[in-house]
Structure formats: structure tokens, C-alpha cells
Amino acid sequence: MNFLQGSQYLDTGWFGVFSTLLVVFFILYNIARAKKTGGNLFIRRIAGLNAIDDAIGRATEMGRPILMVPGIGDLDAVSVQAVNIFAQVTKTAAQFATPIKLCCARATVYAVAQEVIRDVYSQQGMSDRYSIDSVQYISDQQFAFAAGVSGIILREKVAAAFLLGAFYAESLIFAETCNSIGAIQVAGSTQSTQTPFFIAACDYVLIGDEFYAASAYLTREPVLVGSLLGQDWAKILMTAYVMLGFLIMSAERLQPLAVQRIDEGGVSRMEPYEGEAKRKTASDTMVHRLFNPLITEEMNTIEREPNPDYEGEEEAANAGGGA
Amino acid sequence: MSYLAIKLTLAVFATFGLYSVLYRETRFYRFFEHIYLGLAAGYTLVATWKDTLYTEWWIKMLGKTDVSADGVATVASNGFWIYSILAPIGLMGYMVFSKKHNWMSKIPIGIILGIWSGQQLEVWWNTYGPQIYSSALPVIPTTWSFVPAQPVAGELYASQALTNAIFIFTLISAFSYFLFSFELKGKFLTGLNTMGRWMLMIGFGAIFGSTVMARFALVIDRMSYIWNEWLQGAILGGS
């Protein structure tokens, strides 16, 4: 393929692109497979999710509202996932006519949530129980949002709180405020740095990607279950990478150094080593080359016609043209 | 009283107002909470216009002409007129309140999510590729001694090898906790899973411990603001 000559997958080398595409394949393939079989697959128990019904039940008994907060992240997979979980919570709450409060920190997330929650009520045939004010936008600003939601928690005396999404520092404000009025909490943040605070202050915590597994767990929809299986395959792939990596690395590091890797000025080369006998360092290994591809001198210098439209400093252009 | 003293006094009152919720939710807190939410809403409006819509949209759409001190106008950037189509697309978001056409609000939402999703392919390997590589640590020592004061490049000392092995074990056992669709059977696998949870807890404890500093730093700074800047500087300092 002559026209591709000198063209490279820039930063990553082939290995990165290959791995990414492999993971994409795992996910899509399993989704397709699950669609055929109906998604009847095993998913391990996730304690935090089993607690959802208890929490709703408690709120119903006490006649107090349920609070849901999808974090303060922009509209992305995390917020959408949080809203998806809240749709499941709302489904149950709607049946018991338990009031809900969904507080958003982003107008975009608010739009999605409003749409989804209204759908839930109308699908359940309970549009009369839906109030447009169940979903509220509080504030775009992190701590104004925290102050506003704390106020709602304390004034409305919520009985159950679902704090699921991208939470940052405000996580503990919500969690401790809920705790101070004895609300039952199910929490989970995709920010691993906030998980310990939820563990310290909340009743049930979803750790890491239990959050992403939640909607598959709750709905058993083939697409989600298939995707979850695909993710598990990808996890096994990553584990295999780590295992093979450390095994090969261990073996390679025992070998004497014969060819050395030299990185200089943005280009690298492999050069025979003829000094005093010593072992390979990490950067001389094959594993290293796989993850940090060699960008050689010739890849880096390709002659092209100068751009006639370029109007930068003339010296630079001349120097480039003359080289 | 100088302007600075007035400003600092306002700030200190606001701080006490919010702090009062630590005692109980009172009307005093409610008063400051609602001021706070109001200011935040007003500020968000201003900031969204001046930092996003004006600079990223309005100026890009209409171009910019700089006028120098002696009155010579030069074009700093051209107008990118196609951006004006974004206004009607943004407007579609407002259809969320319409009973009939609420589906249209999903178009701008879909575009935002599409842009986010498209970036994930690149982000994934760029983030995790190097982390996988740096987890591929050697575990077979080349010499059976502890790390000396002057380590030799290329040698792997026994203690370092052991540490590496612990690192990999922690990673893999904790990662095994996140396998959802496989039933872990047998002593080894369930044991690995339990260990994984413990390792996670140790990690969480460490995060908690290191975060404590950040939180205390903030309260220390706030107290310094009240006592040093307001009381000592503005009130007693007599400025």
C-alpha cells in the first residue's frame, strides 16, 4: 500500500488500536449474542442494588420522599447511567405512590431526567402521579448545589437517598446530612476517590463499575447483559495482558543486554550494546516496545511540498524548503 | 469602614450563615442558602454567556476585528457562519416541556452524547494502555539481596521483586472482584475475591487518610480568613 507509506498510528502504535478494536468487538459480539438468546445470563449478587426495594419500602411506610441525585458531572455516560438506574427506582416508587425528588446539577442532565421520569410514569399508566417538580434543577455550581440539596434533605426529611453518579467533594456533605436525619442511603460514585467517604457514611455502596452493571442487573435487558459480558471478557483480556506482561518482563529482565533502546529528541532506535556486560532494563524489553512503539528517524522525516498559503516567518519556510 | 472591610464582613457573615447548618437547619441557614442559590444562578447565566456563548460561539460566528490605538482595523478572525445553525438546534432542547414534540429535545442531547461517546475509543487506550504496561512488573529477582545504597541499573533485588509481586496480586485480586458474569467457584477463586475486597478496603483507607489533609486544609484556611484576614486585618487593623 504505497499511499500509506510513512503514515503511522501516531501515539499508540498498532497494539493500542488492536486492543481497542478487540474490546469493541467483545462488547458488540456479546450484545449480538445476548439479543439472540434473550440475555439469560448469570450476574453475581450486588448487595447495594438489592437494598433499593427495602429503601423504597421504608420511605413508603414513613410517608416521606425519596431523594435521587445523579452527581454533578456533565452529560455523559455516567449521568445517563444514573438516570437509567433512577428510572428503575421511580418505577417501584410510582407503584407505591411514594413521592420522589430528583435533583440535577446540569441543565442537560435535567432535560434527560425530566424526559425519562415522565416516560416511566406514563408507561406505568400513572401520569397523574407525575409532577413536573419531581425533577428539579438546583444549581450548576458544585457547592451551591450541595447547599441546596442539603436544605432539601433537611426540610423534606427524606427517608431514602440514592446518590449515584459522578460525585466529587460534595459526596460527604450529602452522605452525612442524610445520616444525621436517619435516611437510608444507597450510594456509588465513579470517582474512586469518593468511594471511601460513601463507605464511611452510607448504608449501601456500589463500588467502581458495579455502578455500570446496575442497569443490567436491574432490568436484565439483553443489550445490557450482553455488554456486561463483553466487558467481563475485556477484563479477562486486561488481566491476561498484565499476567503475560509480568511473566515476559520477568523473563526478559534476566537476559543480558545485547540491543539497547535509545530515545533522543522524539525519535528512538535500537542499537547493539557493546559495553560492560549487564542485564536489560525495562526500556530495552520487547514488552516496553509493544506499549511504547519505536518512532524511527525515517518515520519522522518525510519530504513534502511546502504549503504556498503559509504566511509564517519566511526564514522558517525557507529553511524547511531548503532542507 | 473601607470597602475591603465591608466585603470581608459580608463574607464572614455568609460563612457563619452556612456553618449554622452544622448545628441545625434554621431560618438563618435558609436565608443564606437561598441567597447562595440565587447568586449561583445569576452568576451561572453571566458566566455561560461570557465564557462559552460569547467567546466560543458569538465571536466565532461573527468574526473579530481588532482596532489598534491609531485606529487601524485588522481582522483577527473570520466569521464562521455555519455556527448560527446551533441556535435552532439548541432551541430543540426546550421542547422537553412540550407534550407533543418532547422527543426533539433528544437531538441536542444526542449530539452532546455522541461527541462524548466518540472520544471514548481514543481515551480508553491512552489512559489504560500505559497503566497496563506499568503493571507488567518483573517478579523474578536477579540477585538475592536487599536494595543497596547504590542500585545497579538492570538488577532486580529480592525485596523489590517481592513488592512487585504484591502489587500484581493486589491488582489482580481487586480486579477479580469486578467480574460480574462469572460465578466464582472453588476455594481459590472465592478466596481471591475476598482478598480483593480487603485490598480494596486497604486502598480506600489510604485514600481516606490522604484526603483528610485536603479537607482540613480548607477549614484551616477558612478560619485563617475569619481570624487573620477579617478580625486582625480588617476590623482590629483599623483599615
Add this chain to the structure above:
Amino acid sequence: MTIWEKLQAVDRRILYLILAVCVSAGLFITIEIPTDPDPSSRDLYQAIMDIPEGKTVIIQSDWTNSTRGESMGHFENLLRLLMSRNLKFVFYSAADPIAPQVARTTLARIIKERKDEGLYEYQIGEDYIDLGYFANAEATNLNMGIDLRNAWSGKRTKKAGAGEISIWESPVLKDVRKIEDAGMMIVVTASASIDVAVQRLNKKVSIGAMVTGVVGPTVLPFYQAKQVNGVAVGLKGVYDLEYCMANGVNLKDEDGNIKVLNKGGKEYPKITEGKTLARGSKYYGTLHIALILLILAVVLGNVGMAMSRKKPGAKRS
């Protein structure tokens, strides 16, 4: 209720009051505290000291007043360090529109502080450039990596005696064509914006990070994977850097003691002009008091639990 049971269930408001009183009291006691700087902070000091003369430093300043307690100390240290080395710098924010203003105020204060000490006064356009705010960190950092001139196209700066000029004509950026030409990029942040910078730029420029204690744990994997060349984490990082500035690394003081030791590493000088021990030193002592209080609370709670369990028939909570 026995005393042990009471110890297990102290009203939270009493704890809050004790904390407020202790922290306030701590601020009025100033003592210099000896310490062992974290290797990651020490590496950051070394990386900054290793920037070649005449290179320009890119500062991404992504903090606001809400994390003043840590980030302001970081930013002040960074400015003092760069100014003492006479390095030129540009700063901007990619995380928060308010951030440039906070950075500007702090910078003005440090410039004035140096002026009062009779040191060289940094000039806008000549020694530093203020690029303001860029919306969308993701796109900004991506573009900076692909084409710096395009990413910062159209930006202008004031310069004494020359009015407004293009940033590329100023001495600060005239030798910088692409990001690889910068001496270092330092991200002072209170958010995950460091992740984006690392993902997009770590292969192109040496990155240093000055982060809050919360963000710290997420940056350490990058540090360990050598994607980041040094990290100062939280208040300890502020003090660590001040300590390195005051004592150098592997540098013997008058008594022949090495205060900051880096086994097998080079010797780095200390900073001789301007302030070295500043905000970090003042807050660090108070932190000790707060931490002791926290540990005490945990210990008392556990003692209470253990003692009330010993009593036969005691209720468990």
C-alpha cells in the same frame, strides 16, 4: 448509659465545636516543623530545577477560591520558584472561568512581594503571558498537542511600551512553536483536569502536577507510570516544596546535615532569593492539631466500644 456507651455516641455537634476551636487556636501558634518530603514532591522540585535556562513554562491553573487552602499555596510556591530561576511562563485555565482571575490576583501579590524585597519585577508580555480561560479542557489539551499555534491562535497580550501584541511576538513565546518546545507544563489543579492533560500531552512535554489532597491519589498512578514527572499533593506538598526550596536536595547545611535526602540522586541547590517558607509553614502546624483530634476521636470511639462490650449483657449498637 455508662461512660463507655457515651464515648461511643458523642453528639456530632460537640465534635464540630471542638474542631473549630482547636483549628482557630492553632493558627495563632507558629513553629517551624521539621519534615521528610515525599519523593513525589521532591521529584517535582528537581524537575523544575532541571528546566533548562531560557525555556518557557506552561502553567495550567485550574483552581479557584474554594480550594484556596491548598492550591493557593501551590501556586505561590510555583511562582516564587520560577521567578527565582528567571524562567518565563504562560498561564491559562481550562477548567473554570473564574480560575484566571484568582491566578492573576495571586500573581500580582507575588510580584509586589518581590518588588518590596528589591527583586526583579516580572512584566506582562515580557516575562509572562496571561491567556485567560479556554472552555473545554479536552479539546484545548488535544489541540495544544496537535498544533499549539492553532490552539492559541488569535490570543494577544499586553506588553509595556508596545500596547497589544500577538503572543507569538512576545519574548515569552517567540521560540515556542509546538508544545515540545516548552520547558515543562505544570498543572495546578483541584479537579480531574490533570487526567485530561496527561492523556493528551504526556508524550509531548514533561508534565508536573500540583494538586489538592483529594486529587492526589488519582495522579499517583500517573506518577508511578512516569506519565507525570513530579507531584506535590495537598498541604503537605505545599510544605514539602517550601522545605525543598529552603534546604535544597542532598545539600549539606552549615552543620554538615542533609535535610532533604534523595539517595543516589544529584545535589540541588536551595533558593536564595525571595520567600521560601510561607503559607505552607503556617497551615501545616494547625493540620497537626486537627489530625491529632481526629485520631483521638477514632481511638475514643473504639475504646468505648471495646469497654462496653466487655460488660455482660451490654447492648450492642
Add this chain to the structure above:
Amino acid sequence: MLQFLAQATPPETNFWQQAPGTTGLILGVVGAFIIGMLLFFGLSTIPTQFRRYIIVGFTFLAGLVFVLQYLWPRPINADFEKELPRNAVEGFGAWLGVAIDPVAKTANILAAFLLGLGIFSLMRVHINKIRRRAQDWGFSLILIVSSVIMAIFGFWDWNMRQFNDPEALLTSQENWKFANYVNDALFDGMYQQMDAAMFSMIAFFILSAAYRAFRIRSVEATVMMASALILMLNLMGALTFMWSGWINGLVESTGNQFLTNFDLTVVAGWLRANMQIPAIRAIEFGVGLGALAMGLRLWLGLEKGGVSS
């Protein structure tokens, strides 16, 4: 085609990039707006069964640019501002390189347009409270009044600085006018300080949470507490310093170099490097895959619930 979304450095222009103030630009802006409005009304007549495809189509196209940008072969170290691409493949790669920025910014601009939706919701809730004279309606009034005042003075201040202050006199306080003072008092004096106050409140909560949670009840709670305590002790510089002095003394008297590993900083550093980092990494590996999978499902319109139902 390749000029689309690309930059034309002034004074140069092209079809997509017109000089400011020219008829061409104004025609373009108005034309694009009209096309947008036509699209708006056109879409509102679309029958139900096609709606899903339209949403999925928009989502897919928006993401496609980034996927191509990643997968398209791009030459290393090419500077297409100064050099011409050698062939169509390079040309397209070069175009992707410049097109990515305007597309990425679209997300911000659209999100900014949608902000009004949130403000509308907030105002609706509080205006209703005032109208119904609901309990605490006075506070709702306070909220609305303070937001309006903040917005007015915020815009006023911005307007003065942006358009009526060519020499940037307003950067120093001596030249401030009434509006600048009010804006500063509200924003810097109140809003920012309330931000900091709210944030710092977490320190109090951390104390009560640690007091309650860190009890020796189970293995999990105990290991979590132990590692937290070690890290907290390590934050105390005075303690680590004394500890390492003691350890160094021991090393000298016994001659056992291994003891240096029990230095508090070393232990805490080891715990972080070999427990905290891999534990976080394991979580992040999972979360990253979750995000990638969710991204794929959203991009390809496979998510049943939520956005593309």
C-alpha cells in the same frame, strides 16, 4: 469540501469563513439560521416511527468524527500548516486534525444553550411558591431577587470591561464604578466565600464520619481504619521526622540496614504504591471499560432505556 470546518487565517477567507461585517458573512449567518429553523419545523412533522432513527443518526455522526480521528492513519510529525499533504489519505487526516476542534466545541455550545432550561425550572418552582404563598415563600423571593441582581450587575460589569475599557483600567480598583463594586461585593465577597465555606464544611463531616465508621467491627472495617491511620500519621511531618530519627538511630546501633524500611514515610509510601495504586487501578480498569461500553452503546443507539428509547 476540505475547507469545511478548517481555519482560514485572515485576511484569507473561503466559502465557510468570511471576513467580519461583510455581506457574505451576514447572508451566511442568516441563511444557516433559517436552515436551522426549517430543520426545526421540518423535524416536528416527522412521524413517530422515524424519530428514533433521526436521534440515533445525529448521535452517530457527532461521534464519528472522533472515531475517525483516532483510527485514521496520521503521519508522525507533519505540520500541514507549512507543508502540503502528499496524497488524499494524508489530506483527509490533516482535515480531521483541524475539524476536530469546532466539532468538539459544539458540545459546549449546545450545553450552554440548554442552561436556560435549568434556570427556567428553578424559577418556575420558586415563582409558583410565591404565587401560592406556600410556606417559606419569602425565601423563594430572596432567591429570585438575588439571582436577578447578580445577573444584572454581572452583565453590567462584563459589558464595561469588555467594550468600554480598551486600556484595561478596571483591573485596578481605583477606577471602579458603582457596578464594579456591587459585582465584586456580590461575587467575590459573598458567592465565592460561600463556596469556600460550604467546601470547608466537609472537614467537620469527615470528623464525624470517621468517628462513627472507624470501629473494629469486621476485617474490612479494621483494615480500612488501619491503612487510613497510617496515612494520617504520615501527614504529620513532625511525627515522621521524629520516627525516622529513631529508626536511623536503631540502624546505626544495630547495623541492620533493613530497618530503614520501617520509616513511617517509607511504610506509607509503600502502602500507597503497592496497595492504593493497584486498588484504584483495578477500579479504574473496570470503570473505564464501563464508560467505553456505555459510550459504544450510546454512539450506536443500542441503549434501549434512557436517551434513545
